[in-house]
Amino acid sequence: MSMMTRAKVAGAVTAAFVGGLGIATAFELPQSSFAQGTRPVARVASGPRDDGGAPGFADVAERVTPAVVSIQVEKDAPARTQARRPPANVPPGMEEFFNQFQGRQPRQPMEGSGTGFLISSTGYILTNNHVVGDADRIKVILTDHREFSAKVIGKDPTTDVAVIKIDGSGLPTVAFGDDNTARIGSWVLAIGNPLGLDFTVTAGIISAKGRGGPTLSRPLENRYAITDFIQTDAAINPGNSGGPLVNARGEVIGINSMIASETGYYSGYGFAIPISLAKNVADDIIAHGRVRRAVLGIQIKEVTAEEAKAAQLATIAGVTVGDFDGTTTSPAKAAGLEPGDVITAIDGLPVDRVGTLQRIVRMKKPGDVVAVDVMRFGDRKSYKVKLAEAPSDTPVATARTEGVVEPASSGVSAEKLGVTVEPLSEAFTRAANIPPTVKGIRVSSVDVGSGARGKLFDSDVITEVVYPRPRRAVRTTSDLQQALAGLKAGDVITLGVFNAQQQANRVETIRIGGQ
Numbered sequence: 289m290s291m292m293t294r295a296k297v298a299g300a301v302t303a304a305f306v307g308g309l310g311i312a313t314a315f316e317l318p319q320s321s322f323a324q325g326t327r328p329v330a331r332v333a334s335g336p337r338d339d340g341g342a343p344g345f346a347d348v349a350e351r352v353t354p355a356v357v358s359i360q361v362e363k364d365a366p367a368r369t370q371a372r373r374p375p376a377n378v379p380p381g382m383e384e385f386f387n388q389f390q391g392r393q394p395r396q397p398m399e400g401s402g403t404g405f406l407i408s409s410t411g412y413i414l415t416n417n418h419v420v421g422d423a424d425r426i427k428v429i430l431t432d433h434r435e436f437s438a439k440v441i442g443k444d445p446t447t448d449v450a451v452i453k454i455d456g457s458g459l460p461t462v463a464f465g466d467d468n469t470a471r472i473g474s475w476v477l478a479i480g481n482p483l484g485l486d487f488t489v490t491a492g493i494i495s496a497k498g499r500g501g502p503t504l505s506r507p508l509e510n511r512y513a514i515t516d517f518i519q520t521d522a523a524i525n526p527g528n529s530g531g532p533l534v535n536a537r538g539e540v541i542g543i544n545s546m547i548a549s550e551t552g553y554y555s556g557y558g559f560a561i562p563i564s565l566a567k568n569v570a571d572d573i574i575a576h577g578r579v580r581r582a583v584l585g586i587q588i589k590e591v592t593a594e595e596a597k598a599a600q601l602a603t604i605a606g607v608t609v610g611d612f613d614g615t616t617t618s619p620a621k622a623a624g625l626e627p628g629d630v631i632t633a634i635d636g637l638p639v640d641r642v643g644t645l646q647r648i649v650r651m652k653k654p655g656d657v658v659a660v661d662v663m664r665f666g667d668r669k670s671y672k673v674k675l676a677e678a679p680s681d682t683p684v685a686t687a688r689t690e691g692v693v694e695p696a697s698s699g700v701s702a703e704k705l706g707v708t709v710e711p712l713s714e715a716f717t718r719a720a721n722i723p724p725t726v727k728g729i730r731v732s733s734v735d736v737g738s739g740a741r742g743k744l745f746d747s748d749v750i751t752e753v754v755y756p757r758p759r760r761a762v763r764t765t766s767d768l769q770q771a772l773a774g775l776k777a778g779d780v781i782t783l784g785v786f787n788a789q790q791q792a793n794r795v796e797t798i799r800i801g802g803q
Contacts, residue, residue: 345475345477345489347538348537348538349477349489351538352479352538354460355405355462356431356479356480356532357404357405357428357431358428358429358486358487359403359413359415359420359427359428360399360400360426361399361400361401361420361426361427362398362423362424362425363398363421402415402419402481402527402530403479403529403531403544404452404530405462405540406462407462408459409460409461410453410457411436411457412451412452413438413453413454414449414451414530414566414570415450415451415529415543416545417445417447417448418448420450420452423440425437426440428452429486436454436455439452440452441453441577442573442574442578444569444573444579447561447579448561449543449565449569450530451570451573462532462534462539462540463538463539463540464540464567465534465535465537465541465563466539466541467518467541467542468564468647470535470541472493474535475491476520476522476536477490477522477534478492478520478531478533478534479531479534481528481531482525483527490524491522492521492523493521494518497516498643498644499518499559516565516642516643516644517545517560517561517562518559518561518562519557520533520542520559521558523558524558529545533560541562542561542563544558544559545559562647565647565650580653580654581650582650582652582654582676583619583649583675583678584618584620585612585618586621587611587792588608588610589607589608589642590641591604591605591630592608592797593799594799595780595782595797596630597780597797597799598780598782598797599630599663599664600663600666605638605639605640606631606641606663607631607639607645608628608630608795609625609628609631609662610627610793611793611794619673619674619675619676623660623671623672623673624671625662626754627784627794627795628754628782628795628797629664629669630662631660631662634648634658634661635658654675654677655675657672657675658672659673665755665756665757700769702769704775705738705781705798706737706738706741706798707731708732708733709730709765710730710765711729711764712729713730721791722749722788726786727761728761728762728763728786729764730747730749731744731745731746731748731750732746733746739798739801744783744796745787748785750762750783750785751783751785751786751793752784753771753782753783754782754783754795755782755797762783776801777800778799778800780797780798780800781798782795782798783795783796
């Protein structure tokens with residue numbers, strides 16, 4: 289993550305997921321939870337007591353803390369030009385002479401702080417990408433007060449993982465645990481440097497696993513973003529980012545990265561990047577200087593109740609294939625997968641959600657061949673997919689339709705679906721930059737309370753009916769009406785859709801007759 293983050297509202301609980309916990313004093317960024325120039329009033333935090341009910345916390349903290357480091361970063365601020373009026377007593381005609389002494393102001397470095405932990409005795413340190421960001425200078429402080437200058441070995445904005453290094457030998461290191469076997473409800477410790485309080489230890493439990501964490505305004509905002517965070521109620525605050533989340537055996541199972549809070553400070557919900565992911569990224573960075581991420585080449589989402597019904601699944605579990613990665617040749621598409629397929633297993637391992645699929649695939653390498661089991665509207669199929677390497681640059685292909693004004697159109701009501709549709713007009717096609725290969729009908733409005741609410745949006749283009757079979761193209765409003773004619777309340781329909789703003793295809797399964 290870059291050193292800029294912004295709070296975002298987290299759905300129904302109205303909690304702002306806050307990234308960038310590593311920066312206690314911001315790099316002259318827009319105000320956010322961590323970008324505060326003053327310290328908040330100290331508050332008493334509640335937590336478990338070591339009164340015999342939680343033996344071993346002190347031993348764990350004593351063993352792990354020496355390998356935890358404080359990271360101080362500096363970034364040179366750009367020089368600013370400040371216009372000033374000449375003094376009132378400047379003689380006429382001397383204004384230009386006076387102005388030559390005005391202008392560039394002294395460059396003041398901007399500071400930030402965070403946490404990291406030593407993973408090798410020779411000085412390799414694991415932390416968050418958003419902690420080190422684009423820092424010009426990095427200083428590492430150990431618990432014994434030794435200070436080192438550090439250099440960035442590599443960083444991965446997508447996973448928010450970075451590796452830095454100091455020159456040393458015989459340094460204390462952490463032990464790695466297995467986040468895959470970590471159980472919800474088990475004790476964990478968070479160690480870091482929150483709010484300028486060096487080497488603080490807090491205790492809590494694993495509240496949940498596989499959390500579909502927020503994308504925030506950080507580089508996780510792309511199709512390769514992880515949605516497999518460990519949630520904990522161990523107190524985490526700005527400055528904790530990059531620090532270890534440790535199990536009761538003193539093994540690191542995650543990197544503390546973000547919180548959910550309305551205030552930007554601890555309110556019981558912290559999120560850590562699983563160490564299995566972070567270690568893979570670190571190994572690639574150290575060995576290859578970059579991250580080699582294996583991908584199926586598909587856009588995915590959690591399976592819905594409607595999609596599970598269309599696929600004829602016994603349970604609402606799996607991952608729906610939305611579309612294929614248009615920036616490269618999709619291995620999944622080449623193998624035979626189709627939009628609307630629900631992935632149920634990879635290499636025999638059950639896939640119940642997006643985080644599980646990511647967890648399985650990220651343990652693979654580009655070039656590996658995996659067996660992908662899918663349900664295609666009642667048909668069970670299996671494909672061999674040779675994984676590709678994710679492109680290093682995140683593609684940006686967004687066409688905005690703001691400001692597009694078209695003559696009012698009554699459209700045609702697709703009552704069963706709960707939308708109004710109309711033919712693609714030349715004006716809309718041109719204004720929204722619809723590719724000439726996209727054919728279909730435009731959604732002009734969506735009824736409140738319909739099954740399409742939250743799935744179809746104004747300016748979406750319906751291109752095909754994927755289910756019920758047979759698959760058929762939608763070129764006119766009549767094509768859609770015919771597909772809906774045989775459906776009754778409670779049935780589902782799967783549509784191929786082109787989103788004009790994102791310039792991307794997807795599939796949506798909608799229940800007839802309401803939500």
